[in-house]
Amino acid sequence: MARELWKGNEAVAEAAVRAGLQAYFGYPITPQTELLEYLSWRMPELGRPFVQAESELGAINMVYGAACTGVRVMTSSSSPGISLMLEGMSYIAGTEVPMVLVDVMRGGPGLGNIAPAQADYNQIVHGGGHGDYYPIVLAPASVQESIDLTVLAFDLAEKYRSIGVVLTDGSLGQMMEPAEMPAMKPLKQVYPNWATTGEPGRERRLLSSINLNPPEQEKTNIRLALRWQQVQANEVRFKGYYLDDARFVVVGFGSSGRVALSAVRTARAEGIPVGLLRPITVKPFPEQVLDELSKQVDGMLVVEMNAGQMLEDVRLATRSRIPVEFYGRMGGVVPLPDEVLTEIHTLVHGPRTTQGHPRDRWLARLARNN
Amino acid sequence: MPLKGRIEVNEAYCKGCELCVPACPQDVIRLASEHLTAKGYHPAELFAEGCTGCAVCAVVCPEAAITVYRENTKARVAV
Amino acid sequence: MAIPSIENEQMVYQRPESFTDVSTHYCPGCTHGVAHRLVAEVIDEMGLRERTIGVASVGCSVFAYNYFDCDFVQSPHGRAPAMATGIKRVLPDRVVFTYQGDGDLASIGMGEITHAAARGENITVIFINNANYGMTGGQMAPTTLPGMKTTTSPNGRDVEVQGYPIRVSELLSTLEGASYIVRRSLHDPKNIRQAKKAIRMAFEVQMRGLGFSMVELLSSCPTNWGLTPQEALQFVEEKMVSFYPLNDFKVHPAIAQIKI
Numbered sequence: 220m221a222r223e224l225w226k227g228n229e230a231v232a233e234a235a236v237r238a239g240l241q242a243y244f245g246y247p248i249t250p251q252t253e254l255l256e257y258l259s260w261r262m263p264e265l266g267r268p269f270v271q272a273e274s275e276l277g278a279i280n281m282v283y284g285a286a287c288t289g290v291r292v293m294t295s296s297s298s299p300g301i302s303l304m305l306e307g308m309s310y311i312a313g314t315e316v317p318m319v320l321v322d323v324m325r326g327g328p329g330l331g332n333i334a335p336a337q338a339d340y341n342q343i344v345h346g347g348g349h350g351d352y353y354p355i356v357l358a359p360a361s362v363q364e365s366i367d368l369t370v371l372a373f374d375l376a377e378k379y380r381s382i383g384v385v386l387t388d389g390s391l392g393q394m395m396e397p398a399e400m401p402a403m404k405p406l407k408q409v410y411p412n413w414a415t416t417g418e419p420g421r422e423r424r425l426l427s428s429i430n431l432n433p434p435e436q437e438k439t440n441i442r443l444a445l446r447w448q449q450v451q452a453n454e455v456r457f458k459g460y461y462l463d464d465a466r467f468v469v470v471g472f473g474s475s476g477r478v479a480l481s482a483v484r485t486a487r488a489e490g491i492p493v494g495l496l497r498p499i500t501v502k503p504f505p506e507q508v509l510d511e512l513s514k515q516v517d518g519m520l521v522v523e524m525n526a527g528q529m530l531e532d533v534r535l536a537t538r539s540r541i542p543v544e545f546y547g548r549m550g551g552v553v554p555l556p557d558e559v560l561t562e563i564h565t566l567v568h569g570p571r572t573t574q575g576h577p578r579d580r581w582l583a584r585l586a587r588n589n
Numbered sequence: 590m591p592l593k594g595r596i597e598v599n600e601a602y603c604k605g606c607e608l609c610v611p612a613c614p615q616d617v618i619r620l621a622s623e624h625l626t627a628k629g630y631h632p633a634e635l636f637a638e639g640c641t642g643c644a645v646c647a648v649v650c651p652e653a654a655i656t657v658y659r660e661n662t663k664a665r666v667a668v
Numbered sequence: 669m670a671i672p673s674i675e676n677e678q679m680v681y682q683r684p685e686s687f688t689d690v691s692t693h694y695c696p697g698c699t700h701g702v703a704h705r706l707v708a709e710v711i712d713e714m715g716l717r718e719r720t721i722g723v724a725s726v727g728c729s730v731f732a733y734n735y736f737d738c739d740f741v742q743s744p745h746g747r748a749p750a751m752a753t754g755i756k757r758v759l760p761d762r763v764v765f766t767y768q769g770d771g772d773l774a775s776i777g778m779g780e781i782t783h784a785a786a787r788g789e790n791i792t793v794i795f796i797n798n799a800n801y802g803m804t805g806g807q808m809a810p811t812t813l814p815g816m817k818t819t820t821s822p823n824g825r826d827v828e829v830q831g832y833p834i835r836v837s838e839l840l841s842t843l844e845g846a847s848y849i850v851r852r853s854l855h856d857p858k859n860i861r862q863a864k865k866a867i868r869m870a871f872e873v874q875m876r877g878l879g880f881s882m883v884e885l886l887s888s889c890p891t892n893w894g895l896t897p898q899e900a901l902q903f904v905e906e907k908m909v910s911f912y913p914l915n916d917f918k919v920h921p922a923i924a925q926i927k928i
Contacts, residue, residue, distance in 0.1 A: 242754070242757060244753075270787070273780065274779055276747065276780070277753075280747035280754065281750045282754060283743070283744075283750075283751050288755055288759055306744055310743075310744050314741075415739035416721075416762070417718070417739050417759065418719070423737055424739050425742075426742065427724070427741065429730070429731075602691050604696035607697070612856075642680055644680055645857045649702070649856075649857055650701075651698055651701025653701070657680045658679055659677065659680045660674045660677055
């Protein structure tokens, strides 16, 4: 397949189609509406169902219904819309039917704005809805990665009867980059033995998240927990840059990881032994590699477009062995490489401490600079 | 002469709600006052002759507990 | 008393096959049971059992999936029409129906039902209207009558502060996408028979791809109304039918061709 210019949102849409998407139910919300609009002609072109629902509530429940039939199904939204979908996500997780969700994050909380942010991290990696479950969360940092991870999301969701999330933001959704699409996958022919498809010649099937008897509910919860252990053992993905001889590591996912990479390259050119760890799966979180890195380096800098959410997972993984500093921009502001470079200098030239909380020191620096 | 009918009330389902009692046009159904189902309900029962197998009781029964039988008209005509 | 068998007897009515061999959890005399039985009879008569997928909602009928012998899914509160949409769009040749109470459909689910009807989704909705939230103990519902006492309108529904009830069938019948919207009642044998005909017609509408069908069934709630089952049916007849008239509110012209 040749490389073409693709807009992020549309690339994700087409990638899903190529991955065998059988039904899409969505709702407009900036900055992901292009995904819905693209599929509004692409799905009918292929004879596959497309519905613009009455709201995100409608969309996620349509997804729930379709997922119960075993088809590959997806929806997409942005932060406030994702909040509306959380009920449905909990039900889908409790029923153990697979689906793919694309969250194109924007500034918040509340209505916020339509500019890029990463402030849904806590919401999404902790499940989002009520109850004990985790989705598998993939965080691309380019249009090509958005394509590849969308395809992967469907495979992982099916493999683990789980929710697969493609976690991007407004800038990734809107940007145009050259990328290569995978070949069109044929639609599924064989359906799982739990699917409620209304077929003759077999016992009836029931799909429900109800377990009125607490010990029965606990069995479901144990099954989900054990399955999550499998996901943690097998599906962690990350990218490391310049880590072999690094004395300092910057940690960032998605767009902030990409911005940080530019800063890291500049710092390297200045002779600073700094590397970048970019999680691809933010859930399961790459705890092990961070744990190992914390034994090798003198300090880490977490860069995010929020008030320090993945920061806490990094602190947990590194167990207070080393100083962990934080730099964040919020509310739809995207950090520039120069800002991150300044933070790298601050980290490298010290002083550093494992006392106190990096968020406090960051807020103090923000106050000084403004 | 009206057809003869008969009902069987399945005690596994009957909850003694009594809707069949006033519904019966022949007034031949009542709750068994001496008898309890496994769940502690007084089930419905025929207590007199006169059932015509009209099945109105079955129409109102919320539990689908009633099976209705009726004399086969063809057999009667043949006699 | 032992009633002797009749010579040459034939069985004229028995529990429908699609009604599972399970004793329901509904209160004695609750017309949910009648509605279930009618739907099961229709599924049997039309031979649809193995191609039907039901969508259970949240309310007293949350366990409806235990009582019908067909594939079933369970929706969150109010979302059944959306789940049904998802299923029917991917499996258009299956029969998809929702079974919802008035709390589920007319309160939290108002958005989903309105838009499923507006889009003309080819599904069938069985709507049980008993003028209160039954499962949670009898609170006021959007269908509670003016002056009617519930646990959250203890002095009777005061329209000044609690508003007027919603007539869902009338409301949905204004939508072009709705094809068959009727209201029937379950309060006596004659009305139950007419309700069954309507349910049958609703499923026929779906089978023929004629669009969205809904049968609203005026129902009783003896336990929360504090009445005996028979008194509760009388309440439906005397008080509910006048407020919620029994009628055909929307009948797509093509439906006139259907002979059952």
